[in-house]
Amino acid sequence: MDYTSDYEASKETSSYMNILETAFNENTENGINTIMSQFWNSWLDLSNNPTGSPERVAVYEKGVHIAERLDTLTNDLARIETDMNNEITAIISSVGTIAGQIAELNNTLIGQQSGNVSLDMMDRRNGLLYDLAKLVDINSFEQPDGSLSVLTAGGFNLVSGATSLSLTLSGGRVLWEGSMGSTVDITDKLTGGKIKGWLEMRDEIVTKYQAEVDSLAKEFIWAVNYQHSQGVGQQYADSAITGTYATDSSEMLNTLAFGHKIDYTEDFKMWVEDTSVSPSTFASVTTDMGLSSANPTYPGADSFTAAAGQTTYTITITNITGNGEANVDNIEFTWSESAGGLSGVENMNAATTVDIDGMDLTFAAGDLLVAGNTLKINTDGGGNDVAVSLTPSGTANSILDNYKFTVSSGGTVGTNTITVNWSNSFTTGSFTLDASTTTATVDGMTLTFAAGGRFATNDAFTIETDSTGSPTAYMMSDWHWTLDSFVTQFNADATVAGVGVTASKTSTDNITFTPGANEGIAFGDDQFTDSGLTAALGINTFFNGIDAQTISVNSVLVNKDYIAAAQIDAATGDYGVGDSRNATDIANIQHSTRSMAQWTYARGSDATSSVLNVSMANYYQTIIGTMGIKSAELSLTAEYKYEMMGRITEQRDNLSAVSLDEEMINLMKYQQAYTMASKLLSIGDEMLMTLINAK
Amino acid sequence: MRVAQKTIYDMTRFRLGMITDDLNNATTLVSTGKRLNKAEDDPIGYTQVLSLKSNVSYLEQIKRNTGTGKTWLNAGETALSSVQDIITQAKTVALSMSGGNADSSVRSAAAEQIRGYVLQMESLANTRVQGQYIFSGTKTDTQAFALDSQQIPTTATYSGNDVAYSIMTAKDTTIEVGHDGDAVFSNLFSSMISLYSDLKNNNPAGIGNAIDNLDTDFDTITSTISGIGAKGVRINTKEKIIADLSLRYTENQAELEDADIVEAITQLKAAELAYQAALSSSAKLMQMSLVDFL
Numbered sequence: 003m004d005y006t007s008d009y010e011a012s013k014e015t016s017s018y019m020n021i022l023e024t025a026f027n028e029n030t031e032n033g034i035n036t037i038m039s040q041f042w043n044s045w046l047d048l049s050n051n052p053t054g055s056p057e058r059v060a061v062y063e064k065g066v067h068i069a070e071r072l073d074t075l076t077n078d079l080a081r082i083e084t085d086m087n088n089e090i091t092a093i094i095s096s097v098g099t100i101a102g103q104i105a106e107l108n109n110t111l112i113g114q115q116s117g118n119v120s121l122d123m124m125d126r127r128n129g130l131l132y133d134l135a136k137l138v139d140i141n142s143f144e145q146p147d148g149s150l151s152v153l154t155a156g157g158f159n160l161v162s163g164a165t166s167l168s169l170t171l172s173g174g175r176v177l178w179e180g181s182m183g184s185t186v187d188i189t190d191k192l193t194g195g196k197i198k199g200w201l202e203m204r205d206e207i208v209t210k211y212q213a214e215v216d217s218l219a220k221e222f223i224w225a226v227n228y229q230h231s232q233g234v235g236q237q238y239a240d241s242a243i244t245g246t247y248a249t250d251s252s253e254m255l256n257t258l259a260f261g262h263k264i265d266y267t268e269d270f271k272m273w274v275e276d277t278s279v280s281p282s283t284f285a286s287v288t289t290d291m292g293l294s295s296a297n298p299t300y301p302g303a304d305s306f307t308a309a310a311g312q313t314t315y316t317i318t319i320t321n322i323t324g325n326g327e328a329n330v331d332n333i334e335f336t337w338s339e340s341a342g343g344l345s346g347v348e349n350m351n352a353a354t355t356v357d358i359d360g361m362d363l364t365f366a367a368g369d370l371l372v373a374g375n376t377l378k379i380n381t382d383g384g385g386n387d388v389a390v391s392l393t394p395s396g397t398a399n400s401i402l403d404n405y406k407f408t409v410s411s412g413g414t415v416g417t418n419t420i421t422v423n424w425s426n427s428f429t430t431g432s433f434t435l436d437a438s439t440t441t442a443t444v445d446g447m448t449l450t451f452a453a454g455g456r457f458a459t460n461d462a463f464t465i466e467t468d469s470t471g472s473p474t475a476y477m478m479s480d481w482h483w484t485l486d487s488f489v490t491q492f493n494a495d496a497t498v499a500g501v502g503v504t505a506s507k508t509s510t511d512n513i514t515f516t517p518g519a520n521e522g523i524a525f526g527d528d529q530f531t532d533s534g535l536t537a538a539l540g541i542n543t544f545f546n547g548i549d550a551q552t553i554s555v556n557s558v559l560v561n562k563d564y565i566a567a568a569q570i571d572a573a574t575g576d577y578g579v580g581d582s583r584n585a586t587d588i589a590n591i592q593h594s595t596r597s598m599a600q601w602t603y604a605r606g607s608d609a610t611s612s613v614l615n616v617s618m619a620n621y622y623q624t625i626i627g628t629m630g631i632k633s634a635e636l637s638l639t640a641e642y643k644y645e646m647m648g649r650i651t652e653q654r655d656n657l658s659a660v661s662l663d664e665e666m667i668n669l670m671k672y673q674q675a676y677t678m679a680s681k682l683l684s685i686g687d688e689m690l691m692t693l694i695n696a697k
Numbered sequence: 698m699r700v701a702q703k704t705i706y707d708m709t710r711f712r713l714g715m716i717t718d719d720l721n722n723a724t725t726l727v728s729t730g731k732r733l734n735k736a737e738d739d740p741i742g743y744t745q746v747l748s749l750k751s752n753v754s755y756l757e758q759i760k761r762n763t764g765t766g767k768t769w770l771n772a773g774e775t776a777l778s779s780v781q782d783i784i785t786q787a788k789t790v791a792l793s794m795s796g797g798n799a800d801s802s803v804r805s806a807a808a809e810q811i812r813g814y815v816l817q818m819e820s821l822a823n824t825r826v827q828g829q830y831i832f833s834g835t836k837t838d839t840q841a842f843a844l845d846s847q848q849i850p851t852t853a854t855y856s857g858n859d860v861a862y863s864i865m866t867a868k869d870t871t872i873e874v875g876h877d878g879d880a881v882f883s884n885l886f887s888s889m890i891s892l893y894s895d896l897k898n899n900n901p902a903g904i905g906n907a908i909d910n911l912d913t914d915f916d917t918i919t920s921t922i923s924g925i926g927a928k929g930v931r932i933n934t935k936e937k938i939i940a941d942l943s944l945r946y947t948e949n950q951a952e953l954e955d956a957d958i959v960e961a962i963t964q965l966k967a968a969e970l971a972y973q974a975a976l977s978s979s980a981k982l983m984q985m986s987l988v989d990f991l
Contacts, residue, residue: 023736028747035747036754043758050765050864053829053838568835571860578835578858580875586865592755593868619751627744630736637737648711652704659701666987 003135003142005650007194009643010136014199015207016636018082022208023633025078028626034075035622037068038222038592045589048567049582053236058562065544065555072219072550079212086204087174093137093197094169094176100134101152101166108149109164134160139194154178155191176201190606206603207632212550213428213601213609214625219550220427221598222618224260225591227543231525231536233566233584234577238275238522246540246556248511250406252462253484256476259548260538262404262466266293268533270492271526273575274501278520284575287499289492291533292372294319294326294481298363305385306339307360312383313341314458317358318376318487320347321494329354329367361387374491375481380456382414389479390415390455392463397471399446399610400426401599405465405473409457416440416453427549428609446608447473469597469613485513488535513539528583529572542566593617600624702986709979716972723965732956742953749950756943759866763932763939766864769826769874770932774925776824776831777881777918783814783821784885784915791892791908794901801899808896812850815889819844819853822882832878833857841878842886850893853886855879866935872928881921885914 027033044064048057107127114120127150134140134152140160143151152161158178159167170177170185176192177185189205192198250257255264270289275282306315319326321334330352337358338345350356354365365371382388398405407424410432419436424444433442435451442449447465465473476482485507492505502518517523525542526532537543540556544565547553558564568581598621599611614621725734736743793799794807822832822842829837834857841857844850855878862875888910895903 019737020735028736028743029731029734033747035751039751039754043754046758046762046865050762051827051829571858574858576858578833578837578860578862580829580833580837580862581835581860582863582865586871589865590868619748623744623747626736626747627740630738630740630743633735633737634740648707651707655701655704655707656699659703661699661701662986662988664699 003132003140004194005643005647006132006135007139007198009640009647010196011194011199011202012636012640012643014196015202016633016640018086018199018203019207019629019633019636021082022079022203022211023629025075025082026626026629032071034068034071035619035626037064037071038619038622040064041068042589042592045567045585048565049585049589052567052582052585053579055562058565061565062555062559062562065559069545069547069553069555072215072553075215076212076549076551079208079215082208083204086200086208087171089200090176090197090204091171093200094171097134097137097160098166098168100130100137101160101168104130104134104150104152104161105164105166108161111148112164114148135195137195138192138197155188156193158186158188158191174204201605205605209609210601210603211625211629213603213611214599214621216427216549216551217599217601218618218621218625219553220548221596223545223547223553224263224537225594225596225618226588227260227537227540227545228263228532228534229584229588229591230544230566231542232530232532232569233526233542233587234524234568234570235566236563236568236579238273238524239564240277240517240522242514242516243523243541243558244508244514245512246543246546247538249485250408250462251460251511252408252478253486253507253511254462254464254476254478255483255485255488255535255538256404256464256466257406257462258538259404260534261464262402264291264534264538266291266533268531270533270535271530272503272515273524273527273570274499274503274517275522275524275575276501276520277522282522282576285499285501286527286575287492287496287501287503289374289488289495290372291374291483291535292370293483294369294371294375296366296369297377297480298365300379300387301362301364302386304362305360306358306381306387307385311341312456312458313339313381315339315358315379315381316376317363317379318490319371319373320490322371322373326371326373328365328369328371333371335363360385372481373494374483374487376484376487377481378461378478380458380461380479382456388414388454388456390457390461390463390477391452392475392477393450393452394447394465394473394475395450396447396473398444398465398467398473399471399608400428401467401469401471401611401613402597403427403467403599405444405467407463407465409459409461412457412459412461414454414456415451420457422457446471446610449475471611485511489513513541515541524570527570527572527575592619596621705982709975709983713972713975713979716968716975720965720968720972723961723968726956726961727958727965730956730958730961731954732961733954739953746950746954749946749953753943753946753950756939756946760936760939760943762864763866763936766866766872766874766932767929769831769862769864770925770929772824772826773831773874773876774922774929776821777922777925780818780821780885781915781918781922783818784911784918787811787814787889787892788908788911788915791904791911794896795904795908797901804896804899804904808893811889811893811896815844815850815853815886815893816847818882818886818889822853822878822886829862830857831862832876832881834875834877834879835860835862837862837875842882850890852890853883855883866932872931874928876921881917884910884917888914 028035041064044061048061051057104127107123111123131142138154141153145151149163150161154160167181168179170179175187176189178188179185189201192201247258249255255261269291272287274285274287315337317335317337319333320336322331324331326333332349332351335348335350335356335358344359346359348356348358354367355362379387379389403426405424405426407422409420409422411421413420415435417437419434421432421434423432424430431444433444435442440451440453461478463475463477465475467473489505489507496503502521503523504516506514508514515523525536543556545553546556567585568577568579569583570577595615595617597613597615600614601609601611603609726732733739733743733746790807790810794804819842823840824831830839830841832841833839836857839856842853842855845852857878859877859879861873861877863871863873865871888907891903892907895907
């Protein structure tokens with residue numbers, strides 16, 4: 003019976019694996035492998051003829067093609083999941099029916115006495131048991147009263163005496179309904195039968211490949227966008243450009259979808275063309291995207307003067323002279339306070355301490371501060387700083403990812419109940435802290451919060467994980483960039499550079515760059531290494547979206563002139579329309595080694611990931627390869643189980659089944675015996691007759 | 698050992714099932730001609746085939762790149778050879794005019810000849826390939842050189858840039874197939890234009906200088922042409938390598954992917970035979986039992 007369950011499970015998974023392979027479609031010309039090759043090749047065609055319109059159209063169309071293919075794949079995988087759920091629903095009601103029938107037979111058999119047992123019914127019950135074994139894994143025990151107890155999933159009763167219990171499906175989970183009306187989620191405990199095949203397919207296999215296709219899509223989008231954002235099309239943009247990626251409501255740049263890819267050691271550069279003169283002149287605006295080298299310290303004895311009650315101070319570095327070195331240069335801080343609406347500007351000139359509304363912020367001599375950095379400090383009722391301190395540890399399940407946390411109900415750590423919602427690229431969750439709990443487990447990481455810190459509602463922070471899953475936390479009280487602080491800093495830099503372009507943020511937390519009169523704007527040049535901010539904001543990017551389902555080509559590129567095949571000459575700000583360096587750089591991405599996550603899903607435990615450093619084509623080929631190996635393994639297992647089933651059935655039948663020849667011989671034997679016996683009877687009868695007839 | 702009737706039927710069904718499965722596989726092999734129809738047929742081979750297909754596609758693209766490159770190089774070489782001819786002729790004129798036996802009217806006539814050469818050079822410097830100027834650097838939509846006046850030229854202005862147009866021939870290799878027109882032509886234009894004005898103004902000393910300048914300019918053009926030649930050799934070598942590699946990859950792909958037809962048909966025949974044998978023996982076996990004989 004175990005073999006039956008195992009065989010059915012393997013057979014179902016194996017046949018759906020074939021469907022999964024068809025979704026990937028790699029032996030036709032519609033596989034992602036082929037389409038991606040065509041995409042890279044279209045950039046090389048463009049590099050041969052950068053001014054050519056058909057080549058530009060081809061690049062655009064190939065981009066649309068790959069985006070659509072990835073979306074179709076995601077839809078196909080989702081459809082397999084739906085099919086699995088439908089099958090499971092159907093099975094669950096069958097299980098209930100068969101269990102009911104076994105219970106009825108039990109009822110009849112319990113009453114019968116041992117000598118008078120109806121073998122017919124017992125056979126029928128056995129048959130039902132085998133049918134049930136095909137659907138779920140079961141263990142059965144014959145009870146002394148003649149009934150058969152059937153258990154599933156390692157110990158949950160389906161039939162006990164004359165009663166049967168049932169399973170239901172709710173929210174995708176299989177629940178066992180106990181006799182008291184309670185339910186237990188047994189989804190991960192089912193280890194055999196068709197249902198296990200489908201659950202394995204749905205929860206381990208499809209989810210794994212979906213996650214890996216998403217990881218590939220995300221890396222692909224970033225790689226192409228980063229390089230594309232550094233190039234220029236056939237002309238500078240003369241109308242406003244709005245970024246396609248938004249931050250969340252906290253506006254921290256870390257919360258952009260690709261916020262964790264921003265390299266804060268590099269800068270942001272824009273070139274501005276003045277078309278009011280002929281030939282045009284060019285000027286550049288550079289914003290240093292660095293992060294200050296150290297956070298300020300707050301003397302414990304000191305406190306903010308502000309209005310009584312809890313409030314939040316926002317402190318931004320708005321101007322520096324020289325290198326922004328504490329104790330050497332002049333550093334201007336602009337502060338504001340939320341509860342009372344107070345604000346002010348303070349200067350720290352060749353000093354290491356600055357007084358912000360009564361609180362002395364202290365730096366060490368030599369600390370480097372960067373204009374545009376900002377931070378937020380929460381205070382308690384007495385004006386003391388109670389910024390939350392967080393120590394993350396452990397290994398996150400999702401490597402190379404960005405976890406974004408938002409406080410939905412705030413409070414003081416170790417005193418109040420605090421609820422925090424989080425999300426990463428694949429999943430979401432939430433956790434609660436209360437008076438006795440100051441640590442939380444999030445996706446494999448342990449977050450330890452220091453008691454006494456205060457979260458206000460809607461506060462946010464992020465955790466970034468590296469290629470080994472090691473987490474690093476970025477709190478609001480660490481120096482960071484927000485949309486506001488970047489916009490302010492950029493506009494200041496633009497004014498200094500003497501250009502009219504302005505930055506602003508939209509109501510949906512995107513950024514907009516608006517050129518001044520007679521101005522055109524473009525980004526990056528042939529000598530510049532970008533911080534990644536341009537691509538992360540979605541400016542001058544090729545793709546939109548963050549995964550295989552949402553990927554699409556930036557609608558700005560409908561005007562094919564904006565496909566960035568060329569690079570600006572750093573010395574002049576001008577460029578040639580026949581320049582193809584950006585196009586060849588983008589084509590070269592196919593050879594570059596990227597770090598992407600490989601996933602392992604197991605029912606009953608969290609999904610984990612580990613890093614794979616290969617080119618994107620190799621990563622995709624690895625996906626197909628592992629699928630093939632898994633498929634072959636399942637086929638072999640199914641064949642093996644089938645043979646074992648055959649063998650064992652053979653052995654059982656050798657003992658119990660009927661051999662016609664044997665029975666015929668037995669029949670002849672008894673027939674002869676009967677004939678002889680009746681012969682004896684007639685002889686006896688004759689003898690008696692002789693006796694009776696003797697006078 | 699007793700064997701139940703049921704066992705015989707079950708075994709027959711099982712074995713027939715397996716044989717039909719084999720038959721099915723053999724038929725698929727023969728009809729598609731490929732031994733890799735699903736990833737599970739040979740997972741490692743399958744991924745290798747995918748990788749090979751990408752490589753072949755990339756090499757075909759590089760071939761297209763080199764084709765474009767060769768067109769540009771040839772156009773450049775043709776133009777520059779004509780320029781060399783012009784320089785030679787101009788030098789001849791200058792030589793004959795530098796002597797004392799020429800006077801201002803003869804020199805005036807010669808000046809018109811030189812003016813003609815200057816105009817020719819202007820159009821050669823503005824050679825186009827597929828609508829793009831090859832001597833403008835990467836500003837291929839802009840005319841490389843413009844004379845300030847056709848009648849009395851005094852300067853030729855360069856409007857391109859200094860980044861040469863390149864094509865990509867390998868992962869990290871680009872070859873320049875266009876030119877920075879400034880470096881190639883500017884000196885030449887100024888030499889020719891001074892020669893023109895010296896002839897018009899009857900200035901023998903200037904004419905003498907012009908001969909030396911033209912010699913230097915001739916050498917510049919020669920070295921540019923040999924540069925083009927060298928790049929042409931590189932591209933040809935690249936093309937040969939690509940052709941060889943492409944062939945190798947395609948062969949590998951065929952080895953992994955394609956079925957050996959002879960072997961496949963043999964297997965199909967064997968499977969068919971086994972199937973027929975199994976069917977006829979099962980038919981005989983299933984009918985017999987002792988019951989028939991009593």
